[in-house]
Amino acid sequence: MHSKIISAGHYLPEKALSNKELESLVDTSDEWIRQRTGIEKRHIAAEDEKTSDMAVKAAEMALKNAGLKGSDIDAVILGTTTPDRTFPATAVTVQDKIGMGDHGFGMDVQAVCSGFIYALSVADNFIKAGQIKRALVIGAEKFSNLLNWDDRTTCVLFGDGAGAVIIEATEDANTGILSTHLHSEGAQRDILCTDGGAGSTKTTGHVTMNGQEVFRHAVSRMSEVVAEALKANNITANDIDWLIPHQANKRIIDSTAKKMKLPPEKIVLTVQDHGNTSAASIPLAFSTAWNDGRVKKNDLILMEAMGGGLTWGAALIRI
Ligand code: ACO
Numbered sequence: 001m002h003s004k005i006i007s008a009g010h011y012l013p014e015k016a017l018s019n020k021e022l023e024s025l026v027d028t029s030d031e032w033i034r035q036r037t038g039i040e041k042r043h044i045a046a047e048d049e050k051t052s053d054m055a056v057k058a059a060e061m062a063l064k065n066a067g068l069k070g071s072d073i074d075a076v077i078l079g080t081t082t083p084d085r086t087f088p089a090t091a092v093t094v095q096d097k098i099g100m101g102d103h104g105f106g107m108d109v110q111a112v113c114s115g116f117i118y119a120l121s122v123a124d125n126f127i128k129a130g131q132i133k134r135a136l137v138i139g140a141e142k143f144s145n146l147l148n149w150d151d152r153t154t155c156v157l158f159g160d161g162a163g164a165v166i167i168e169a170t171e172d173a174n175t176g177i178l179s180t181h182l183h184s185e186g187a188q189r190d191i192l193c194t195d196g197g198a199g200s201t202k203t204t205g206h207v208t209m210n211g212q213e214v215f216r217h218a219v220s221r222m223s224e225v226v227a228e229a230l231k232a233n234n235i236t237a238n239d240i241d242w243l244i245p246h247q248a249n250k251r252i253i254d255s256t257a258k259k260m261k262l263p264p265e266k267i268v269l270t271v272q273d274h275g276n277t278s279a280a281s282i283p284l285a286f287s288t289a290w291n292d293g294r295v296k297k298n299d300l301i302l303m304e305a306m307g308g309g310l311t312w313g314a315a316l317i318r319i
Contacts, residue, residue: 244302
């Protein structure tokens with residue numbers, strides 16, 4: 001028994017903030033942001049729009065596309081770094097709002113930009129263990145709340161949004177989630193982090209980052225985990241139909257693809273429109289490609305991410 005993806009949905013807040021608009025907030029330029037990151041705009045949630053609101057909208061789209069109701073779901077596994085509240089988990093708000101009642105359970109997973117890969121792996125393993133049959137796996141972030149809008153080195157990079165997939169148990173060994181690979185290295189926790197938290201400063205803090213160190217680790221760790229996933233499945237990069245990378249920075253994505261010798265036509269790229277939406281980035285990109293028909297039955301998909309922790313991971317999936 002393992003799991004396969006049967007549907008996907010996503011949501012972006014109404015407000016799109018262009019690089020040009022950012023020029024009036026901090027000392028930056030459209031040209032600098034495009035050249036260094038590939039980002040053209042990012043979406044910013046409304047003041048009263050919470051992470052759970054975005055997660056519910058992505059979940060509802062995935063449910064509608066699958067022809068399912070909330071009560072058909074056994075577990076909500078939600079990757080987020082920006083929960084509505086310190087507790088309870090944002091996933092239980094989603095459980096309530098999509099109409100699951102007290103059926104099944106909801107839990108959050110915290111692995112920052114690798115959050116979706118971690119959440120997918122957790123859900124896949126619950127299904128493999130026979131404990132649940134169907135899960136909503138969500139990545140949702142209101143990352144704009146963690147930004148210091150006076151710090152041009154970080155505030156231009158991130159955005160808000162949510163993406164969701166539904167996975168369900170299958171006995172067909174040829175489709176579905178073929179493998180997931182998770183890693184972390186806590187010794188690197190300070191190169192990308194917030195300067196606060198409920199257990200220390202009693203605040204959420206703001207994002208701080210050593211950009212060049214993060215860049216260096218991102219390229220090497222994501223290449224490593226891609227190689228690990230290919231080797232574990234006895235395939236080569238040539239066999240991949242779509243690379244769906246964490247959408248942090250086009251230069252990081254290009255470097256990983258170059259190491260894999262993967263042509264640009266095989267990469268789903270949304271970073272220009274969304275910026276880095278942390279845990280939401282991969283499901284947002286996946287849902288975009290799933291719903292516009294790029295991703296087709298039998299396609300072999302490789303997802304990979306790296307984020308604060310450092311955490312990193314990959315998932316190989318046959319649709
Ligand atoms: N606008 C204009 N100038 C800026 C900006 C900005 N927004 N930010 C920094 N600069 C300036 C710097 O102050 C510096 O100026 P100086 O030379 O006068 O001191 C100059 O630009 C170069 O700064 P660097 O930090 O060397 O620029 P770099 O080429 O490394 O690019 C960047 C910075 C884009 C952050 C890059 O390091 C990067 O992409 N790192 C990865 C970060 C990332 O993606 N983090 C997301 C989370 S992790 C993940 O998701 C994988």
